[in-house]
Amino acid sequence: MARVRPERRRPIDLVITAIIVVAVAVLCLIAWIVSPVRATQSTQAASEPPPVVSATAVPERFAARWSAGSDATVAPAVGKALVVTGDRGTVVGRDPRTGDEVWSYSRDLDLCAVDTAWTSSADTVLAVYRNSRGCSEVTALDAATGARRGARTSDADEELRLVSDHGYVVARGPQRLETWGSNLVRGIEYGRVVARVRPEDDPRRQDCRLFSAAISGDRLAVVEHCAGDPGYRLTVLGAVLDDEERVREYGSSLITGDVNGPPPVLIAMSSSGIAVYDGGVNPAEPPSFGDDSGPAIRRFDTDAVAVGTNTVAGDASPPANSVPIESDGVVTYWTGKATVVLDAQSLRPIYQVPGALGPGQVMAGQLLLPSVAGISVRDVATGREVRSIPLQRSSPPDGVVSLKVVGDTVVEQRGRTVEAFGPA
Template sequence: HTESDAAEKAAPTVPAATAIPDRLVAGWHARSSATRIPALGDAVVVTGDGGDVVAHDPFTGHEVWSYRRDLALCTTDAVWPGSSDSVLAVYRNSRGCSEVTALDGKTGRRTAARSSDADNTLHLVSDSGYVVAQGPTRLETWGSNLVRGIEYGRVDAPVNPDVQPGRANCRLFSSAISGDRVAVIEHCGEEPGYRLTVLGALLNSEEKVTEYGSSLLTIDTLQAPPVLVAMNSSTISIYDAGSTNPGSPTPPRIRLFNQDGVPGSTHDVKGERTPRADSVPIDDDPVVTYWTGQATVVLDAGTGRPKYQVPGTLGPGALMDRQLLLPSPSGISVRDVETGREIRTIALTRTDFRGGTVSLRVIGQVVVEQRGDMIEAFVPAP
């Protein structure tokens, strides 16, 4: 019940752009309900829908390779570009989003597989070494060979019952990973507020999950759960939409914590009180961008600190030729990455755009947007 149509030869890596096109036009579009932001490998744009994972030529949209199963696709993502350049396809069976296949990003050939207990929904978050597969009640970390590092949260029939930290009945909302540590925002049992917990990405020498720190973020759960925006070797950045509690109101802000979860500085930003479910941070070194519903906040990827915010945008963006591209109502705003100063605007006509979050990423000179369950690629005008 699987159809794998691999490429005969590896697709060539797309070189980084050395200039931003004067004009961009709609090149192609495809349905992709299994991605949250554009999934970009070294050579292809990956879409997922139904049971199909398809790798497209960025410039033409033509199918480079495909992988299809008779199961529902939970999520797919391109991970570890520049090294193993893999695509992960996660399918749902009777055990949840359980069946995982790793595919070579340039050919579509299968390289690894795994299966384990999982939730019915799943998000993937990765850095250069590991992936976090997080559902609402449990998460796992995987290496590039798909061997599990840790499992956290709901664990059915644990072999060693004392492996996990002591909290129970936790609901997980967002996660991030950097190096050997994982951060997760959760709400556990009868606790009053949302909690930040920092874990080791691998079991320690005693085969237990290491907890580096855990502390409550809020005094209640009347507000929306905070969102993990960025994580690096020293800092965790969280979007806290704030509280309208008459006794202690707080504005939307970016809150910084160290890698043990100890709180640091806070930075007020423009933002909605309920974070958009389809707003996902985009890490494009040296910056991370996050859309608050009212502005794109640009953070320094090395320090986690907000550099500036750009109101009136439609979503997070990415770099092309060392300049920042942000989706705007009129098209693409090209900005100086250090200061946020607008340099120019590239007009775009988006296909069937009816509002909502626009997540923008770049491969070569092609701008790829995800809007809802649609991927659309804009290519240099002839």
């Protein structure tokens, strides 16, 4: 059998081979240098923390346990077992009682927003980072261990606020919003859309500015102002595209007669209605009569049709960091002058607590609200104060104080500071 002679290797062949090898090495090095992975530091928990046990009674006294900076949250972000803080580019899962780091995730980008989502099921932390495309880079982390679950990126505004329920998350900026499922797949995009799914479908309204949003099930509501509209508008959309790949609109109504004052603010949405805080500066549409004037909670059905109004104490515009908190069948919301407590299903206001400093949650069947002295413990059904528990806060309250409950621990967010208080 004849031996096959090897191909003749000329010097130029060796030179070309060397160039290719060097080029591949350089490209690999460049890819590593610019890769987000290189600038990411992740320290995961060795095991899942034990579940938090609900308190059986409200402690007689509380003492300060720990505090941490968290400029990426507007209210305490709480998972099944941990409290999550976000500061600059670092997200940390903390033991509620001690504040110790259980896990951390850090990037060389600034955080736009951090919040927990799907707590009763997937128990996820959403960390939104800012890059050249706005608040565009989203990372999903396991709230218990900090393990990375997924990521997404898309066009986004420079500011972003996250709102969620058990099904979808709404990521809203001033000009556009998106919905995401727990797999981070986008349901819809609305507002400023660069590339539409169906280019032939022109939006019903142009040049809209989005001010607030709420979601329940497969519908979301947004307060917006669009070019040509004399007032602010409430619009109800489907959270996912319809069978024809279009954004479904269930209803849209002008809810003020002009835009001379601040916009109404969406508080909450349920399967039966929508609650909107209206500071009363702009004339209401439809017009209110009798005592229904000034600051009010206005109620609409899930097609954006007005159904009722309840006057409340409040400012013309509530503080920007005032967000609703839901627990045990009630929604609490701070208007700037009082905390209003609403039934979570009907969204009808039950009572209001003047002098409270922000929204709160239920512990052991009693409602805890932040007060100047500390914590006001109230009967959930009537709002009657049962007792007051003094707190020694690390800094005096200034603006809204948002309170959440984790087991027998109370966690407050005041400005950029999260502080926890445990039984004394």
